[in-house]
Every structure is written in C-alpha cells, then in structure tokens.
Amino acid sequence: MPEFAECRDPRELLDLSGRKGLVVGIANEHSLAWPAAMHFRQAGAELAVTYVDARAKPYVAPLAEQLEAPIFLPCDVTAANELEAVFAAITERWGRLDFVLHAIGSVPPADLHGRLTDCSEDGFSEAMRVSVHSLIRMARLAEPLMPDGGSLMTLSYLGGERVVENYNVMGPVKAALEASVRYLAHELGPANIRVNAISAGPVPTRAASGLTGFGRLLDATARAAPLRRNIQADEVGRAALLLASDYTSGITGEVLHVDAGVHIEGPVPASATSNPPEEPK
Known part of the structure; x- marks a missing residue:
C-alpha cells in the first residue's frame, strides 16, 4: 500500500493522513457508511472495515478493496467475540485508533411495522x-x-426526538442511542474522546427502499424541509469526515442534523407515509 499522503484526494480539504479508523455498517454502496468511508480514505485515513455475515461479504469486499482496507473482518455484534476480534486485530496491526463510525441497527420486521x-x-x-x-x-x-483522544460517531434519525408516524419501536431505540451519546461524551470527555451522532434525513438505503410508503415519506420530507429537498448520502459522509477531523475538536455530545432542516419544521404529515426509513445498515 502506498504512503497515505500519496493516497489523498486533493479535492478533500480536510487531512486525516496517518489516522486510523474503524467503519462498522457498510452493507453495500448505498449504505450511509459508504460515502463516509470514502471521504475518510480520500482524506488519507487508513481504515478497518467490517461486514455483518457471509451473505453480505460479496457486496462489501469490493468496497473494502477500493478503500485499500488492511483489516476486513466479519462483525455481527450479536455473535460471540466477533466485535472483540475486530478490536484485537486493530490492536495487533496498529496499536491505536483515532475514530470509529458506528452505523448499524436491526429490528425484526414485525416489530418495526407494528x-x-x-x-x-x-x-x-x-x-x-x-x-x-x-x-x-x-x-x-x-x-x-485512544490515549491521545479520538472521535466516536453514530447514525440516528429524527424519530428519536419526536413521533414520526410508524417509526414505532425504533423511536425509543434512537432516543436511547442519542442519550447514550450524551452519557458517553460525559464519561469519555476527560480522555479527549468525543462522541457525537449524525441525525440523517431519509435516504434510499437498502433497508429503507423496500419499505411500503417510503417514497411518500421522501416526498413529504422534501416538501417540509427548509431546503425543499431531501439530502444525499454524500452529505452524511462529509459530515462524518468533519466529525472525524480536528475541525470539530470542541464538539461532543452533539446530535448533528443532516436533514435539509426538516427537524425545525412541524411533523411530516402522518397521511404522507405508512412507513418511515429504517435505520441505516
């Protein structure tokens, strides 16, 4: 692998050369974690990348190769020791870590839709x-x-702050995720470890695109948002790059809304959709 200064894309204004990062949650090229990983890499970071299981591996492997990821391992957080094995590999190869992107979630369909x-x-x-x-x-x-500090990032959604029709169980779950961000930021702050969430607007990911009514949610969100549009996945990726960089060294415990501003408006009409976006995979 060439030196990371040589791998940097000159279009990236932020420099993560020499940084080591872990990205958990790439399922395919439509995952919100994918543009984030691309921006991390183009900024010069070296990445560890995971895939959830053998079915996902063929979709993620070409992306990990594109990222030149030296660590590519399975990580089903419900499977014994897989997450620990990822961190053991990071410890063995790098001995340190500068940032983590957590972009996973799961709920049985019957419970999501009920x-x-x-x-x-x-x-x-x-x-x-x-x-x-x-x-x-x-x-x-x-x-x-992270003896010298670092950045932990996760992905959330507006349904964790207020009722979004049919978001159902994932509303309380995302609320718990955002509360955990605040408590982790409080506890890890003395170690200069920042913890933040990105609350992304609806994006057609694999998980979301198959849901009944998702297209209507996109339309309603675009009408309600101050920018009068939906966001692009790359906008989430650029926000993640910012949170991984020193430019946000004073920001922790924050929920950064990347949603074209829809969170400041009234609720998306319940009649506009029968299902919300599932959490990013």
Missing part, C-alpha cells in the same frame, strides 16, 4: 442490543486505543 404497544420483548431487546448497546461496547473497546 405498534410500539405490541412490540415483542425479543424484538425490543434485539433492537436495543444491535442499535444501542453495540455503540457502548465499541466505546469501551476503543477507549484504551
């Missing part, structure tokens, strides 16, 4: 375990690898 009132205990537990507690685990594993 009312929160009817959510199963198992479905609620799975959603919290994958979407929230995995960030806490990553923070614990990353802390000793």
